[in-house]
Amino acid sequence: MVEPIKVAVTGAAGQIGYSLLFRLASGEVFGEKQPVRLQLLELPPALKAAEGTAMELEDCGFPTLDGIDISDDPNKVFDGVHWALLVGSKPRGPGMERNDLIKENGPIFTSQGKALNRANKNVRVIVVGNPCNTNALIAQHNCREIPATQFSAMTMLDENRAKHQLAVKAKVNVGQITNLAIWGNHSSTMVPDFENCKIGGKPLGDVIKDRAWLENDFFTTVQKRGAAIITARGKSSAASAASACIDHIKRYIHKTPEGDWFSAAIASDGNAYDIPAGLIFSFPMRSLGNGKLEIVKNLNLSDFARKKIQLTIKELVEERDVVKELLVK
Ligand code: NAD
Numbered sequence: 584m585v586e587p588i589k590v591a592v593t594g595a596a597g598q599i600g601y602s603l604l605f606r607l608a609s610g611e612v613f614g615e616k617q618p619v620r621l622q623l624l625e626l627p628p629a630l631k632a633a634e635g636t637a638m639e640l641e642d643c644g645f646p647t648l649d650g651i652d653i654s655d656d657p658n659k660v661f662d663g664v665h666w667a668l669l670v671g672s673k674p675r676g677p678g679m680e681r682n683d684l685i686k687e688n689g690p691i692f693t694s695q696g697k698a699l700n701r702a703n704k705n706v707r708v709i710v711v712g713n714p715c716n717t718n719a720l721i722a723q724h725n726c727r728e729i730p731a732t733q734f735s736a737m738t739m740l741d742e743n744r745a746k747h748q749l750a751v752k753a754k755v756n757v758g759q760i761t762n763l764a765i766w767g768n769h770s771s772t773m774v775p776d777f778e779n780c781k782i783g784g785k786p787l788g789d790v791i792k793d794r795a796w797l798e799n800d801f802f803t804t805v806q807k808r809g810a811a812i813i814t815a816r817g818k819s820s821a822a823s824a825a826s827a828c829i830d831h832i833k834r835y836i837h838k839t840p841e842g843d844w845f846s847a848a849i850a851s852d853g854n855a856y857d858i859p860a861g862l863i864f865s866f867p868m869r870s871l872g873n874g875k876l877e878i879v880k881n882l883n884l885s886d887f888a889r890k891k892i893q894l895t896i897k898e899l900v901e902e903r904d905v906v907k908e909l910l911v912k
């Protein structure tokens with residue numbers, strides 16, 4: 584009898600929740616022999632809707648779904664969990680930047696950070712709710728029992744977006760694009776690193792010669808893709824965000840293929856690329872396949888990339904200042 588993996592999902596009745604939960608329950612992520620117990624958190628007015636989603640999950644007949652618990656109490660929901668996916672928070676609307684949400688969404692992550700003290704000691708916490716880097720910082724500061732290294736914020740959607748843009752430009756399948764790192768904040772200052780990227784195993788510069796496109800159109804398209812989706816749909820990305828969260832978990836669980844990397848925002852220890860210690864910063868990461876991640880060191884960064892990275896550092900420092908009252912020393 585295999586013990587179930589307990590996965591907490593906050594904001595379970597929301598848009599992302601509706602795409603995420605079915606894939607978590609289906610066996611796709613943790614394997615077909617691994618039972619999954621879903622522990623869902625919602626605000627009281629949305630509990631009924633979460634129950635509706637739970638009914639649909641049951642109706643899928645997934646043999647891997649061990650059971651579903653729903654509550655508005657984070658202490659109950661995070662109890663003993665192995666994964667905590669912090670999605671629940673307000674999305675931005677048209678014309679807003681993600682950090683305009685900071686005052687409203689930031690406080691959610693103080694109480695949830697405290698409640699995460701009840702999680703399994705090996706829990707991996709992934710913050711999706713925006714502004715996700717700074718929300719992850721708040722949650723991590725408010726959680727004394729879980730090491731900072733077990734918290735991350737999601738920049739996988741940005742990586743996937745960047746890979747798509749490059750694949751179209753190079754006229755190749757997206758699977759040919761590897762070694763694509765997003766540096767910094769999940770915001771319009773993020774740095775999609777095309778200089779260290781590979782296409783079909785070759786340096787990107789051997790395949791895409793149009794440097795002006797890379798520095799301008801490519802950069803801003805990736806940085807502003809979330810806003811473009813809000814303009815087009817009237818709502819922020821949901822299925823692609825859920826899919827990126829699934830990718831983030833899979834990339835975490837499985838050893839990264841030799842020579843490749845992926846993007847995730849983790850607490851800087853100050854020892855890599857001169858990123859100030861403590862910031863939740865997206866780096867090129869590798870999974871060792873044993874639940875541990877490491878930063879890929881010694882990548883070459885041009886003056887162009889370094890200048891862009893300074894801008895995203897500055898923004899993250901400013902966000903940290905805005906929420907300093909919510910950070911436990
Ligand atoms: P949504 O409004 O559809 O759903 C959010 C859900 O969270 C709602 O059901 C709401 O009741 C619930 N919620 C709010 N506060 C809560 C709390 N304190 N505890 C538990 N539940 C709570 O929003 P969505 O489209 O699912 O997006 C959720 C968040 O994810 C937003 O902040 C959005 O900006 C962010 N997002 C991040 C990325 C990324 O790449 N990091 C991508 C897409 C969306």
Ligand code: LMR
Nearest residue numbers: 675681713809810819820
């Ligand atoms: C995204 O990148 O799609 C999300 O962060 C939602 C947003 O506000 O852009």
